[in-house]
Amino acid sequence: MKSKDPAKHTHARGSCECRKGITRRGFMTRLGVGAAGVAASGALFPQTAAAKEMEMIKAGDMAKITLRVNGREHTLLAEPRWTLLYVIREKLGLTGSKIGCERGECGACTVLIDNIPRYACMTLAVEARGAEITTVEGLMEGEDLGPVQQAFLEEDAFQCGYCTPGQVVAAEGHLRADPDPTDDEVLRGMSGNLCRCGAYPHIFKAVRSAAEKRRRGKGGEG
Amino acid sequence: MLPKFAYVRPDNLKEAVEKLSAEGAMVHAGGTDLLGCLRDDVLDAGTLVSISAIKDLRGIRKTENGGLRIGALTTITEVSRHRLVNQKYKGLAQGASEVASPQLRNQGTIGGNLCQKPRCWYYRGEFHCLRKGGTECFAAEGENTFHCIFGSDSICFIVHPSDTAPNLAALDAEVNITGPKGKRTVKVEDFHVLPADDVMRDTVLAPGEIVTEIIVPPVKHGLRSSYRKIKARRSWDFALAGVALALVFDGDKVTDGRVVFSGAAPVPWRSREVESAIIGNILDGKTIRTAAEASVKGAEPLAKNEYKIGMFQGMMTEELEKIARAEE
Numbered sequence: 001m002k003s004k005d006p007a008k009h010t011h012a013r014g015s016c017e018c019r020k021g022i023t024r025r026g027f028m029t030r031l032g033v034g035a036a037g038v039a040a041s042g043a044l045f046p047q048t049a050a051a052k053e054m055e056m057i058k059a060g061d062m063a064k065i066t067l068r069v070n071g072r073e074h075t076l077l078a079e080p081r082w083t084l085l086y087v088i089r090e091k092l093g094l095t096g097s098k099i100g101c102e103r104g105e106c107g108a109c110t111v112l113i114d115n116i117p118r119y120a121c122m123t124l125a126v127e128a129r130g131a132e133i134t135t136v137e138g139l140m141e142g143e144d145l146g147p148v149q150q151a152f153l154e155e156d157a158f159q160c161g162y163c164t165p166g167q168v169v170a171a172e173g174h175l176r177a178d179p180d181p182t183d184d185e186v187l188r189g190m191s192g193n194l195c196r197c198g199a200y201p202h203i204f205k206a207v208r209s210a211a212e213k214r215r216r217g218k219g220g221e222g
Numbered sequence: 223m224l225p226k227f228a229y230v231r232p233d234n235l236k237e238a239v240e241k242l243s244a245e246g247a248m249v250h251a252g253g254t255d256l257l258g259c260l261r262d263d264v265l266d267a268g269t270l271v272s273i274s275a276i277k278d279l280r281g282i283r284k285t286e287n288g289g290l291r292i293g294a295l296t297t298i299t300e301v302s303r304h305r306l307v308n309q310k311y312k313g314l315a316q317g318a319s320e321v322a323s324p325q326l327r328n329q330g331t332i333g334g335n336l337c338q339k340p341r342c343w344y345y346r347g348e349f350h351c352l353r354k355g356g357t358e359c360f361a362a363e364g365e366n367t368f369h370c371i372f373g374s375d376s377i378c379f380i381v382h383p384s385d386t387a388p389n390l391a392a393l394d395a396e397v398n399i400t401g402p403k404g405k406r407t408v409k410v411e412d413f414h415v416l417p418a419d420d421v422m423r424d425t426v427l428a429p430g431e432i433v434t435e436i437i438v439p440p441v442k443h444g445l446r447s448s449y450r451k452i453k454a455r456r457s458w459d460f461a462l463a464g465v466a467l468a469l470v471f472d473g474d475k476v477t478d479g480r481v482v483f484s485g486a487a488p489v490p491w492r493s494r495e496v497e498s499a500i501i502g503n504i505l506d507g508k509t510i511r512t513a514a515e516a517s518v519k520g521a522e523p524l525a526k527n528e529y530k531i532g533m534f535q536g537m538m539t540e541e542l543e544k545i546a547r548a549e550e
Binding site: 054056060061079080081082083102103104110117118122123124127170174189191 | 227257258
């Protein structure tokens with residue numbers, strides 16, 4: 001389970017793009033995105049980027065959009081009705097963010113938009129242009145788990161694990177805004193994420209512990 | 223997958239109003255309510271005009287006369303955490319912090335919170351109800367546990383879902399609106415529409431009109447405000463019952479103020495009955511008992527929401543006791 005298991009390190013430290021969320025599935029998807037990106041980059045869109053962003057996208061049409069996810073820019077063709085969650089999972093292959101209720105109630109899809117936790121299922125991808133988007137994949141510190149991830153692991157803060165990426169990202173966002181929360185603030189900060197297994201006491205402990213880890217600045221060594 | 227729609231995100235108000243003249247055009251601000259309505263086929267948008275890039279509509283600042291100007295795109299989180307809101311308008315800060323979940327408060331806007339669609343499960347579900355242009359209200363004889371006890375006129379039994387609107391109405395705030403015919407201002411108290419006036423409208427907004435800002439008047443000397451929300455579960459939910467108080471005290475005596483309910487009626491519901499029971503009086507046991515009784519005067523509970531009668535009375539008692547002891 002530990003992230004530092006040497007058996008998992010099949011490539012040299014520093015050379016991998018796991019941190020950027022590249023998975024086999026993502027790699028395959030990206031090939032498709034790349035092709036679409038090339039097709040869209042020519043004479044179809046001659047205007048400047050800013051002017052383009054202001055233009056009407058017709059129903060059913062796709063437009064070239066650029067999203068900055070986990071520190072990396074992705075340009076792709078997207079329909080305005082695509083949610084950020086759909087694009088992150090199905091077009092960028094970052095499947096850490098989960099599809100739960102798809103109605104803004106469960107929190108499994110939580111991502112950070114400019115450091116602030118939001119539901120990716122209730123955000124149109126076109127609305128996230130120009131923002132810094134962070135998914136659970138972006139919380140890795142190189143090959144190591146980030147402090148919140150590590151705390152969830154140590155505190156056994158999950159059973160089935162489906163809600164965990166959303167819980168971790170919500171906790172991270174909450175702690176970025178409030179590094180030293182009270183118990184009440186932790187409960188409130190985490191209230192937008194449901195856990196169907198009911199691992200709440202452990203999740204609560206994990207967030208407390210993550211706050212400490214982050215303050216100590218010793219991410220993966222807890 | 224959401225149904226198809228055209229999409230445009232102008233960076234200025236003038237253009238946004240122009241684009242809203244398109245067939246079936248709707249405003250997208252935070253999108254938290256809109257996307258849910260599109261997904262559930264409650265609304266059918268030909269075009270979404272996103273106003274999220276209009277920077278002028280963001281942020282909170284003092285007005286010249288010492289009130290607040292809250293840009294319509296200010297998020298609920300920003301309202302709930304703002305220093306001046308917390309210092310001067312505690313009820314509004316409490317109301318904003320009671321809205322939905324952290325993620326939704328981070329995305330949802332104060333303008334959008336006023337313009338929310340109702341949460342009645344028949345309206346949100348596959349029922350062609352009166353509010354969607356049908357001929358029947360399914361809640362009247364159906365599952366009406368969470369429905370209204372005031373203001374239905376036996377037409378439509380929704381409750382207005384906003385936690386900020388009752389506080390803004392209690393504070394006598396105003397809504398600034400821009401549309402194809404220019405600007406106008408409406409009091410929050412008059413912003414929502416009762417079923418008897420037009421069952422298919424939630425607000426007075428005409429096609430093409432956009433809420434641009436909310437103006438909260440300066441604090442009157444002696445003002446105390448609070449918001450209480452009772453929910454079916456502790457973490458987050460819509461109000462079963464709620465009350466926004468904005469009362470002006472002179473010593474122990476209430477000299478002026480407003481009492482506005484949430485979870486009670488199809489609009490934020492001003493209780494003039496409670497107001498007249500307390501204004502001019504000291505909030506002692508007798509006044510509070512009278513006010514609690516007055517809070518449900520004229521209520522018309524349905525088959526499954528009679529519990530709201532006791533709930534409003536109990537809540538009214540607790541909140542008046544609390545505000546009598548509170549500091550300004």
